Amino acid sequence: MLKLRVSLASLVVLGWVAAVQAQDLRTLFGTHQPGFNVSLVLPGDPAFANDTRPFNLRFDFEPAAVAFPATAQEVSKVIKLGQLVNHQVVARSGGHSYIANALGGKDGAIVIDMRNFQAITVDDTAGTAVIEVGNRLGDIISALAAHGRGLPHGTCPYVGFGGHAAYGGFGFTSRLWGLTVDAILSIDVVLANGTITTVSEKNHPDLFFALRGSGASFGIATAYTMRTFPAPPTATIFSYNWQFTASGAAAFLASYQSFVLSTPLPPTFGAEIVITPGNVQGNVSIGLAGGWYAPLDQLNSTLGPFFATVPAPRAMSFDTGDYLHSAINLAGGSLDTKDQPDNTDTFYAKSLMTPQGAPMSGKALQAFMDVVANEGFTTDVGWFFQAELFGGRNSAINAVKTGATAFSRRDSLFTIQFYASSKGNVPPYPESGFTFLDHVVNSIVDNSPPNWDYGAYTNYIDDRLIDWQRRYYSTNYPRLRRLKDLYDPRGTFTFPTSIQV
Structure with missing residues (x-):
């Protein structure tokens, strides 16, 4: 355990804290921790631009430093040294945060890059896996498939597991298996005071609650022990248009909406409505896409009552194989994250x-489609837009109680993602893009009851959402505030949408 040679109070008296500049961090870290050998990248270093590149190029934050620890003990040292120099600390798992919270969400944070934490250990007897947070989803899918197992999670292979698991984690198996947070059995975590511990339902259950839905506000996870599930022997990725x-x-x-509310849909049905521009102004393209984790002929009988109420689709497709094949399909044809570069985008998203x-x-639906069909054609x-099916009967997501995890919106039917990119996916992002998405979301909210208790999804994080505390955390937020005061009273883990001290 790290022991600092001087107190923070004495540093403040000497005026050191205010005087510390980014270029001094490497020297200061070495001075106060002999043998400190964690790799650091600082502004001006050749690797700095690449190591601080955001997924969303709408943001351009400059961290004070990026550290690359390889053990929980080294993570602890960096956190303590960050406090010594009065810098806030954030973890970066895969870097796919929509608003670059993994770079601090602002200038001046110390980023702990978790790329060295890439072990995956599967216990075939227990049906569990210990997954370190530096793994990407593509790596995890491949590793678990080799053991005939799977997890609920998203489809992009480049998403880092640490952030994905900390805030939700939806995929087409989620109605069957729940969200990623629901499969967590325990978490190895480093707290704001540098303590290294493992939390679970039995050990620090209050912190276990907080880490499953608002994790980055309370600690830096190094590994998750996960419940895994037998991979379905057959899976079909389907689409209709x-x-x-x-x-x-x-x-x-x-x-x-009426169909999914009234029909006892099997949990093996996972789907989303995909909305894209129509072929002419006034039109809308609608897709129904998803995963079916049972024999294909049962999908036809399941959807039959719905198709009897709507026009025949213009096109449809079915890709049937084993579970791994379905995951490869959803990943765009490859789970490889090592030999192919990740993509960036310049975008804004709401949920x-x-x-x-x-x-x-x-x-509300008519107002929504009026904006989409007209303003959406000329923007x-x-x-x-994707309306993901979270609820309906037999949903494992909704079977979890609201207060069981920090992820609170357990009564949701759909989670709708509204995603808009600049031309060519490069900066700058136009002001009209914000206006368009505001109009789209407001068309639904303004045509709903005044007390309509809608939520927003933390993995589609929105830097312009004013009442984010309520929309993301609902009735769980006051409890999270109390736990923040207990576990991180100095606000070491602070970023624009962190739980507030």
């Missing part, structure tokens, strides 16, 4: 989680 007028699209969405007990009204940003 329609072209509608705005009114036709609203009627389609109303029929689908809206619709309460199952108060579904979207016909008025100068590229966009897509």
